[in-house]
Every structure is written in C-alpha cells, then in structure tokens.
Amino acid sequence: MYEQGVIRPPSEAQSLLIRVTRNCPWNQCIFCPAYKGVKFSRRTVEEVKKDIDNMEKEYASYKGMIRSAFLQDADSLVLKTSDILEIINYTKGKFPGLDRITTYARATTLKRKSVEELKELYSAGLTRIHVGMESGSANVLKMIRKGITPEDIVEGGKKVVEAGMSLSEYIMPGVGGKTMSSENAIETARLLNQIKPDFIRVRTFAMHPKSPMRKLVESGTFVTMNDIEIVEEIRLLVANLDEMHTYFSCGDFSLNLLMQVDGYLDEKKPYMLSELDKFLSLTPDQQKIYALLRRSSYMQYPIEAVQNEEVMKKILPEIEKLERDDPDGFHKYIEMLKSYQLPQPQTDDWK
Numbered sequence: 493m494y495e496q497g498v499i500r501p502p503s504e505a506q507s508l509l510i511r512v513t514r515n516c517p518w519n520q521c522i523f524c525p526a527y528k529g530v531k532f533s534r535r536t537v538e539e540v541k542k543d544i545d546n547m548e549k550e551y552a553s554y555k556g557m558i559r560s561a562f563l564q565d566a567d568s569l570v571l572k573t574s575d576i577l578e579i580i581n582y583t584k585g586k587f588p589g590l591d592r593i594t595t596y597a598r599a600t601t602l603k604r605k606s607v608e609e610l611k612e613l614y615s616a617g618l619t620r621i622h623v624g625m626e627s628g629s630a631n632v633l634k635m636i637r638k639g640i641t642p643e644d645i646v647e648g649g650k651k652v653v654e655a656g657m658s659l660s661e662y663i664m665p666g667v668g669g670k671t672m673s674s675e676n677a678i679e680t681a682r683l684l685n686q687i688k689p690d691f692i693r694v695r696t697f698a699m700h701p702k703s704p705m706r707k708l709v710e711s712g713t714f715v716t717m718n719d720i721e722i723v724e725e726i727r728l729l730v731a732n733l734d735e736m737h738t739y740f741s742c743g744d745f746s747l748n749l750l751m752q753v754d755g756y757l758d759e760k761k762p763y764m765l766s767e768l769d770k771f772l773s774l775t776p777d778q779q780k781i782y783a784l785l786r787r788s789s790y791m792q793y794p795i796e797a798v799q800n801e802e803v804m805k806k807i808l809p810e811i812e813k814l815e816r817d818d819p820d821g822f823h824k825y826i827e828m829l830k831s832y833q834l835p836q837p838q839t840d841d842w843k
C-alpha cells in the first residue's frame with residue numbers, strides 16, 4: 493500500500509507518483525477544486541520511504557523500465573531541502589532507471605529557496621519544476637486569490653532557470669473574465685518573456701459549478717468568456733510572446749479548443765497565429781460547430797472540418813435547439829461540458 497494524490501500534470505502520466513506532502517498548503521485559489529475540503533500536511537521522510545519500498549515491490553517485474561517520477565502534491569518544495577534530497581536519493585536507489593524527477597511548486601516557495609539549494613536538488617535528479625502561474629496580471633491574481641504577485645512569479649521562475657532545471661509555467665486564458673481579458677493576455681506574455689521557461693502550458697479556464705467564482709458572476713464582478721472569446725485572448729497572448737526557444741503547448745490539455753496550437757515559439761509562432769486566425773475568420777455558426785465537435789469528444793478536428801456541408805447540416809439544428817429558449821443557451825451548454833473535465837472538490841461547502 494502507498495498513498496497517491498488526486499492530480500499530476502498530463503506529461504507525468506507514465507511517472508511513478510510519490511506523495512511527499514498531502515494536498516495544498518495554500519488552497520485558497522477560488523477557481524481550483526483539486527484540494528478543497530482536505531487539509532495540507534507534510535509527510536515524514538520515513539513514511540515516504542515506506543511507500544517507495546512498497547512501490548518497488550509492486551513494480552518489481554518492470555521497475556528498471558520506469559524512467560520518470562513525480563513528487564506530489566501541490567507544493568512539494570515546502571519540505572526542507574535536505575528531506576527532499578534524501579527522498580530523491582532513496583527513490584533513485586530503488587528505481588535505478590529514473591532519468592527524470594519532477595514536481596509542482598508555488599512561486600512563493602521557489603522564492604524562498606536559494607539558487608544553490610535548487611542547484612543541489614537538480615544535481616540530485618530533480619530535473620523539472622511545474623509552476624501554476626495562471627496569469628501575469630496583478631489584478632487577476634488578486635481576484636482569483638492566488639496568493640502570489642507577478643514579482644514572485646518572475647523571481648521564482650528565474651531561480652529555477654538559473655539552477656539549470658527545466659521549467660513548465662501553467663497559464664489560464666479566460667480566468668480574468670471579459671473585463672480583464674486583454675490585461676490577462678498582455679501581462680502574462682510580459683512575464684513569460686522575462687522568465688523564458690522551457691514550457692508554457694495552456695489550461696483554458698473552466699468554472700466548476702460549486703466554485704465561489706459563481707458569486708462573482710452573480711454580482712457582475714466576473715463576466716465569463718465563451719470559447720470564441722478565449723481563442724481571441726490566446727491570439728493576443730501568442731502575438732505578445734517573444735519568438736524564444738520555449739515550447740508553447742495547447743496540445744496536452746483537452747480543455748484547450750485548438751489543441752493544434754502547439755510548438756516552439758521560435759519555430760512555429762507564425763503557424764500558431766495562422767491557426768488561431770483561421771478559426772477567428774470562420775462564421776459565428778462555423779465557430780460554434782467546431783466548438784461543439786471538439787467539446788463533445790476528445791477528438792481533434794482540423795478547422796476545415798466545419799466547411800463540410802454535411803457536417804453543417806447535421807450540427808446546426810442542434811445548436812439552434814440549444815438557443816431556442818435562451819440566446820446564450822449554446823455557450824452555457826459548452827460551459828457545462830467543459831466543467832465535466834475538472835476535478836471534484838471533496839466538500840459541498842467550498843467557500
């Protein structure tokens with residue numbers, strides 16, 4: 493028996509999951525259901541080692557083939573550096589085939605570590621840090637109660653880069669709502685251009701039905717964006733990003749409408765902009781058809797799919813049905829489909 497946390501990045505799907513802390517020490521972001529209703533705690537090195545022993549037994553027949561490990565949960569670097577080093581060294585002793593160990597960390601936690609500590613962790617085998625920055629806008633960060641500032645994001649990110657580790661920054665188009673959409677795109681690009689991370693991973697915003705953000709919607713403080721408006725925001729973001737050697741990824745997350753917008757910025761920025769423009773130049777009906785095709789399955793479709801007469805004839809009546817009683821019925825339906833992909837809070841009383 494060993495413990496596992498509820499989430500890990502999609503890129504860690506094949507990784508050994510080693511839970512070094514439980515849940516999130518901050519846990520106040522109003523968009524994030526992942527750890528709501530459960531408390532943060534640190535695990536002792538001895539507890540973690542027992543888990544690693546149990547995993548070694550369970551995976552005995554193919555443990556040499558396991559190449560990567562991910563330290564869970566939301567902010568593993570809150571542990572003492574010496575404890576993390578001990579866990580990493582122990583894991584590598586048990587799983588000698590590992591060539592990549594990664595973890596999530598909050599920007600404020602990274603800020604507290606010295607570059608020397610991060611270098612030590614890197615030398616021991618911690619090769620990549622995943623950071624949820626969500627937005628570069630101070631106003632958006634404040635509204636979503638992220639508990640970090642743009643300065644924290646830049647300082648934390650730059651330290652990881654300086655230590656030689658690979659850095660994945662996660663961003664959330666749409667999380668600023670309509671009022672802060674441009675600010676969200678421009679400020680996020682401004683920070684990322686300074687940090688120059690290895691990966692920018694796009695996580696299109698979707699609202700959980702139990703999220704406290706619903707109250708902001710009711711009070712008019714937060715105006716949700718539909719799929720088409722979020723594509724416009726991503727277009728502004730990409731246009732403002734430098735052509736640096738950073739992998740901009742929509743392809744690893746199915747909530748992103750245009751998953752083909754994916755590649756190194758210094759090689760594929762013109763292609764990515766042209767894909768976004770291709771979508772934005774469709775008629776409103778074609779854009780809705782594309783959104784419905786994508787949201788109804790995990791399949792990816794070329795944008796040209798909506799120019800097919802047969803597809804149009806089949807799907808348009810469905811959209812008309814959704815809009816018959818409510819002009820916004822289609823977008824509400826899409827919002828519902830998107831929310832199905834979110835993790836569930838572990839409480840009915842998410843405040």
Ligand code: SF4
Binds near residue numbers: 516524525527566638
């Ligand atoms: S987004 Fe990250 S920091 Fe915020 S509550 Fe969720 S896990 Fe914690």
